[in-house]
Amino acid sequence: xxxxxxxxxxxxxxxxxxxxxxxxxxxxxxxxxxxxxxxxxxxxxxxxxxxxxxxxxxxxxxxxxxxxxxxxxxxxxxxxxxxxxxxxxxxxxxxxxxxxxxxxxxxxxxxxxxxxxxxxxxxxxxxxxxxxxxxxxxxxxxxxxxxxxxxxxxxxxxxxxxxxxxxxxxxxxxxxxxxxxxxxxxxxxxxxxxxxxxxxxxxxxxxxxxxxxxxxxxxxxxxxxxxxxxxxxxxxxxxxxxxxxxxxxxxxxxxxxxxx
Amino acid sequence: xxxxxxxxxxxxxxxxxxxxxxxxxxxxxxxxxxxxxxxxxxxxxxxxxxxxxxxxxxxxxxxxxxxxxxxxxxxxxxxxxxxxxxxxxxxxxxxxxxxxxxxxxxxxxxxxxxxxxxxxxxxxxxxxxxxxxxxxxxxxxxxxxxxxxxxxxxxxxxxxxxxxxxxxxxxxxxxxxxxxxxxxxxxxxxxxxxxxxxxxxxxxxxxxxxxxxxxxxxxxxxxxxxxxxxxxxxxxxxxxxxxxxxxxxxxxxxxxxxxxxxxxxxxxxxxxxxxxxxxxxxxxxxxxxxxxxxxxxxxxxxxxxxxx
Ligand SMILES: Nc1ncnc2c1ncn2[C@@H]1O[C@H](COP(=O)(O)OP(=O)(O)OP(=O)(O)O)[C@@H](O)[C@H]1O
Ligand SMILES: [Mg+2]
Numbered sequence: 001x002x003x004x005x006x007x008x009x010x011x012x013x014x015x016x017x018x019x020x021x022x023x024x025x026x027x028x029x030x031x032x033x034x035x036x037x038x039x040x041x042x043x044x045x046x047x048x049x050x051x052x053x054x055x056x057x058x059x060x061x062x063x064x065x066x067x068x069x070x071x072x073x074x075x076x077x078x079x080x081x082x083x084x085x086x087x088x089x090x091x092x093x094x095x096x097x098x099x100x101x102x103x104x105x106x107x108x109x110x111x112x113x114x115x116x117x118x119x120x121x122x123x124x125x126x127x128x129x130x131x132x133x134x135x136x137x138x139x140x141x142x143x144x145x146x147x148x149x150x151x152x153x154x155x156x157x158x159x160x161x162x163x164x165x166x167x168x169x170x171x172x173x174x175x176x177x178x179x180x181x182x183x184x185x186x187x188x189x190x191x192x193x194x195x196x197x198x199x200x201x202x203x204x205x206x207x208x209x210x211x212x213x214x215x216x217x218x219x220x221x222x223x224x225x226x227x228x229x230x231x232x233x234x235x236x237x238x239x240x241x242x243x244x245x246x247x248x249x250x251x252x253x254x255x256x257x258x259x260x
Numbered sequence: 261x262x263x264x265x266x267x268x269x270x271x272x273x274x275x276x277x278x279x280x281x282x283x284x285x286x287x288x289x290x291x292x293x294x295x296x297x298x299x300x301x302x303x304x305x306x307x308x309x310x311x312x313x314x315x316x317x318x319x320x321x322x323x324x325x326x327x328x329x330x331x332x333x334x335x336x337x338x339x340x341x342x343x344x345x346x347x348x349x350x351x352x353x354x355x356x357x358x359x360x361x362x363x364x365x366x367x368x369x370x371x372x373x374x375x376x377x378x379x380x381x382x383x384x385x386x387x388x389x390x391x392x393x394x395x396x397x398x399x400x401x402x403x404x405x406x407x408x409x410x411x412x413x414x415x416x417x418x419x420x421x422x423x424x425x426x427x428x429x430x431x432x433x434x435x436x437x438x439x440x441x442x443x444x445x446x447x448x449x450x451x452x453x454x455x456x457x458x459x460x461x462x463x464x465x466x467x468x469x470x471x472x473x474x475x476x477x478x479x480x481x482x483x484x485x486x487x488x489x490x491x492x493x494x495x496x497x498x499x500x501x502x503x504x505x506x507x508x509x510x511x512x513x514x515x516x517x518x519x520x521x522x523x524x525x526x527x528x529x530x531x532x533x534x535x536x537x538x539x540x541x542x543x544x545x546x547x548x549x550x551x552x553x554x555x556x557x558x559x560x561x562x563x564x565x566x567x568x
Contacts, residue, residue: 005369006337006340022359023354095352096346096350099316099346102316103346104339104364105367107335259317
């Protein structure tokens with residue numbers, strides 16, 4: 001018997017992930033620089049700049065601490081979303097990378113899952129960079145904050161999967177502006193990254209609570225600030241629910257696009 | 261009777277886009293070790309047929325097995341034994357030449373020292389050993405095509421699917437690809453190729469099918485098709501079309517068939533006729549006397565009109 005030329009089912013996404021990792025690793029240094037410098041600037045400008053105008057703490061902690069934990073979440077969202085949109089679209093349409101993979105034993109499902117897990121991994125990388133900065137700046141309470149890493153990966157997978165759904169129906173790069181403007185930016189501003197949700201009008205609060213970033217912050221912020229974690233099941237459930245919906249939908253829509 | 265050794269069996273394959281049949285009742289039996297050509301004008305349905313072989317396009321109806329695997333149900337197992345050179349290059353621009361091969365090998369679950377040896381061999385085979393670490397965008401069109409061919413061989417496939425492997429290449433690059441394809445055939449691989457170059461099909465293919473509007477019009481060996489469909493001798497007369505056409509009046513053998521395309525007149529004859537040449541010389545016309553080729557068959561069967 002000749003050797004089987006394909007991987008067992010559970011591992012087929014791995015070469016897709018590795019391909020993307022290998023490309024990222026080639027530009028590791030400038031990529032990490034971006035991952036570190038940008039949040040650092042935000043923390044310095046907003047945290048010290050804006051924070052110094054605040055007479056009291058934000059939700060019981062100094063504003064800088066509050067902001068760092070919010071940005072750790074927002075960064076996972078932004079990075080995973082952009083990887084799942086612009087970069088994935090380039091590979092899917094412009095470079096024909098996905099169809100190239102699909103002429104090997106990999107199937108469309110393997111490719112899409114590999115891409116989504118990769119987008120999640122990029123989310124994790126960016127959150128890890130912020131966690132590192134925050135730790136060095138003394139903004140992290142204790143070692144419990146290490147739990148942030150697997151959570152950021154899951155949050156990244158969630159936003160990566162949602163992004164690939166959009167990518168599957170995108171006609172061109174401009175299409176992503178709708179998603180960014182209508183969903184990502186509002187989430188960024190209204191889910192509690194920069195200020196607590198409690199102060200907002202009721203309707204906006206409900207909206208924020210229906211979207212995953214709010215729940216990502218609900219999980220990650222207490223871990224970084226050394227506070228008590230509440231509603232863990234609810235937060236994980238909402239994020240898991242989005243993953244459970246978005247992944248099969250992404251596979252289906254990409255299939256409709258590529259398996260014509 | 262011929263021994264049936266078919267690696268690809270397609271029966272009554274159909275596919276429509278927007279209600280338009282683009283693959284229409286295609287039957288194909290491709291034998292192990294042969295080089296089979298799919299010829300047809302632009303939009304004839306060649307690429308769609310090949311995509312069906314790979315399970316990338318689902319047939320509307322019909323049945324298809326490759327190496328005994330029903331497609332699309334068990335396409336993964338089939339694809340593990342197939343190498344593909346797609347019509348449009350999709351080499352990975354983020355990687356160097358060797359990295360492209362290594363990455364592609366990983367999609368088959370192949371890694372380690374065996375792959376490195378294979379990559380070295382394939383780069384020699386494709387005459388790219390001096391480009392091992394070159395980025396893709398520094399390669400010429402011919403080099404890219406050769407690399408794509410090398411990539412298609414990474415899993416040592418039994419079947420090679422080549423969609424227009426030499427389109428856009430210069431004569432040197434094309435000859436080199438032909439040479440390599442012959443070597444692969446000698447190693448026992450089954451080759452399925454599409455091409456718009458009739459002399460390429462005539463040289464490489466044991467058998468071929470001519471497709472138009474999604475239907476197979478004819479299939480057989482190149483020689484058999486020429487014998488079956490066209491007069492063996494052709495005189496092409498160039499220049500003043502009206503003048504050339506006037507040749508037709510009475511001075512040609514009765515069996516001759518005339519086609520006029522712009523300023524050129526094609527005279528198809530069942531026997532050589534020295535009178536025709538003599539007459540052309542007398543009238544001071546430029547002309548070419550030659551044997552009929554696959555191109556004549558192709559144009560006769562698919563017409564001379566432009567597609568799309
Ligand atoms: N995904 C698709 N959606 C709609 N129409 C399609 C699709 N793919 C192919 N077609 C149409 O099907 C027909 C056959 O296309 P195909 O690519 O198989 O032709 P081809 O023989 O490979 O042509 P060429 O020599 O130009 O490569 C064409 O009319 C094409 O426009
Ligand atoms: Mg084609």
